[in-house]
Amino acid sequence: MSTPPKFAPGLPAPTFFSSLATSYTRQTANTTHTALSLSLPDILALHPITPSSIIHDNAAGPGTATTALLPHLPSPPPSILLTDLTPAMVSAAADTFPPSTYRSITTLQLDSVDLSGLPRNGEITHSFLNFSLSTISDPAKALREIHHSLAPGGIAVVTTWKRFAGVEIVRATQRSVKPDSEPMPMPWEEFTREGVRGR
Template sequence: MSQPQPMDGTATFNQMAADYDALIGGATRALCQHVLTLMNAIKPIDTSSVVLDNACGTCVVTAEILSETPDVRLHAVDVAPNMVQLAKAKFGDRDNVRLAVMPGEQLDFPDDTFTHSVTNLGILFFEAPDKGAREIYRTLQPGGVAAVTSWARLGNFEDAINPAQRAARPNEPVLHKLPIKPEWFDAEHAGRVMREAGFQDVRVSTKQVRYGAATRESLVSVIVRSGRQTFLKDYTEEELKVYEAALDQAMETKGARYTMPDGNQGWGVTMDGIVVVCCK
């Protein structure tokens, strides 16, 4: 059998783009809501703010900010063209939102542009995270606040996806994994990168969120559907049946009911996020 390997970051997100909002199971949004609460306590986002949604994906951060401050000026950028295209479908007709394909390591903005800069679950996928951190510092105004996030623990993989893969392919020596370097699961590493970029006021914390969907069945379904396009694409139909049954069992055993970011009830497993808030 073939051995799944970590995928290139841009290729991963280009492939995942169409299913991304469902695939991330609300965890990105929950972490984003927490981050914005922390940032607003330091420097509130208002109509005079200029905000960067860096490594924006499908613009979860942008959507959350606009829901509270519709007239704020926002720039949303991502290295994956498919992600930006999906974001344009959501926000492309708004005069106060500018979208562009742009790597976080080479931001095409002048120094001191932004009052707020959010890189939510992006810097851990950068090819050169240190350079990306310096770009965040360079483009942030003095007195501005920036935040970057990462994962300390991927409960969706550890508690569900990986055990299901072991059940379907017990002799598979290498499991599929995201293109994240091990150091980005360490909160102190994330804080150190931002300090070395120039920030002196760096606040590191963790936040537990849930990866889920409205029901356990719908959560299993979206993982399998998306996986067929990526790490499950060479599975036989019999292996897929074993995988799906094991995934459902893992979600039942490790998961629980919870309140989703939209306020509705759902079913999910825990994820541990790393949050770094920096003031310039």
């Protein structure tokens, strides 16, 4: 019997992420794609992608960061490793980037807290963890794994919420309607604050 995927405490059951796989863009109003897309010109001006680059789209969901990267890829396109813990997300990514069309993109089920099974581990030139830090069971360990996966001179791009307005709205509603209720949890809320250090 396989072990169910482990996510951050306080998150819904793994079936939630499975059900989200095919509707992620609509459910998030494409915000995670838009935020990364707006940042990419500055990021890639500092660390350009070349045909020999090796890109890791980590905790990729249906491939949001990869989709944002497509307009910036050179020809021939570099190798992209797209990984996620949830099998349904990996399947959604494989459907978005079928091997017959996207020969340089590989999809793989992999937990961000253990990247030892990552092909080309230690050779990644560009690692993207796009708005997934709060879903990971051990964010500090995941960040260490990213560091170990990089090639010398490689770059890690980790995006996260500075302010997660959805939680704020729900908590304000709770205070108004049922002030004695347990506030809606936000996993790893400390990572929304500047200067947080991992364990």
